[in-house]
Amino acid sequence: MSESVLEVSHLRKVYQKRDVLKDVSFRLEPGTATALVGPNGAGKTTLIRILAGLVIPEEGSVSLLGSQNDRELRLARQQVGFIVESAFGYDTMSVTRNLDLRAELYGKPDKAWLEELRQELRLTPEYGVARREQLKLLSLGQKGRYALASALVNKPKLLVLDEPLVGIDRENVKVVSDLLNRLCGEGMTMLLSGHVAEQLQKICSHALLLDKGVMTGPVPMEEVVEEEDGEEEA
Ligand code: ADP
Numbered sequence: 208m209s210e211s212v213l214e215v216s217h218l219r220k221v222y223q224k225r226d227v228l229k230d231v232s233f234r235l236e237p238g239t240a241t242a243l244v245g246p247n248g249a250g251k252t253t254l255i256r257i258l259a260g261l262v263i264p265e266e267g268s269v270s271l272l273g274s275q276n277d278r279e280l281r282l283a284r285q286q287v288g289f290i291v292e293s294a295f296g297y298d299t300m301s302v303t304r305n306l307d308l309r310a311e312l313y314g315k316p317d318k319a320w321l322e323e324l325r326q327e328l329r330l331t332p333e334y335g336v337a338r339r340e341q342l343k344l345l346s347l348g349q350k351g352r353y354a355l356a357s358a359l360v361n362k363p364k365l366l367v368l369d370e371p372l373v374g375i376d377r378e379n380v381k382v383v384s385d386l387l388n389r390l391c392g393e394g395m396t397m398l399l400s401g402h403v404a405e406q407l408q409k410i411c412s413h414a415l416l417l418d419k420g421v422m423t424g425p426v427p428m429e430e431v432v433e434e435e436d437g438e439e440e441a
Contacts (some may be wrong), residue, residue, distance in 0.1 A: 210273050212237050212365050212396040213258070218267035220253055220420075226331060227253050228264070229420040235365070235398060240391045242407040243400040245417035251400040252292065254417070255369045257397075259289045270289040272364060285313065287359035290368040295357055298343035302330050302353055305342055306360055313361040324359055327386050329379065347374035355383060359390075366390070366397045372406045384409040404431040 211234040220228040228249045256262040271283035296305040314387035330336045351374050387410045413425040
């Protein structure tokens with residue numbers, strides 16, 4: 208078996224005496240795109256916050272990119288791109304400056320890559336984002352695309368995105384899907400959460416299902432979407 212990019216073992220998280228994650232275990236293989244699907248309150252954000260190191264679980268462990276201990280885990284996080292709730296950035300600075308600053312946090316910014324991200328994710332004047340446009344003035348959809356650009360500045364090996372398609376219109380969902388598909392094809396591993404599986408179908412081949420803190424799967428994406436359609440019709 209190849210070395211997994213992310214391995215989660217027996218995670219348990221308790222909030223106010225209630226288990227919001229119950230014995231969650233899974234692994235991601237390199238170059239795969241996995242959906243994390245579940246209704247509101249299922250525990251998706253809590254799981255992603257644990258992966259990002261923002262929340263400490265009561266039990267269980269996380270290994271990223273083969274990390275064997277806490278120090279290696281912290282270092283490995285520098286090769287992971289996250290969107291957790293809102294996008295990182297300074298509201299009164301421009302999109303371009305924000306992306307430059309974020310890239311500088313990881314070392315020497317790759318200017319060509321940052322420009323490619325701005326172009327591919329339509330964060331350019333032709334799509335209504337002026338060169339000096341302040342982050343706080345972006346529309347919801349533009350903010351969503353900025354959040355993705357910001358998670359990608361360091362060309363991560365693993366991308367973990369909480370609800371990456373929220374607020375993005377149909378046309379731009381295609382823009383985002385095309386970019387993520389290309390990056391996945393080039394070997395980037397992805398975990399993308401959402402409460403509607405259908406939206407993630409164009410990117411992910413299979414899904415992990417989370418409900419009331421209990422994980423099942425992986426399940427092929429078509430099966431999850433079929434079930435979703437059935438529930439809608441019922
Ligand atoms: P999802 O992202 O799937 O909508 P969450 O991980 O946000 O689910 O929430 C899972 C459960 O944990 C919910 O019942 C939520 O109310 C609870 N929860 C999340 N964060 C906290 C917190 N900081 N304190 C107390 N309860 C929390």
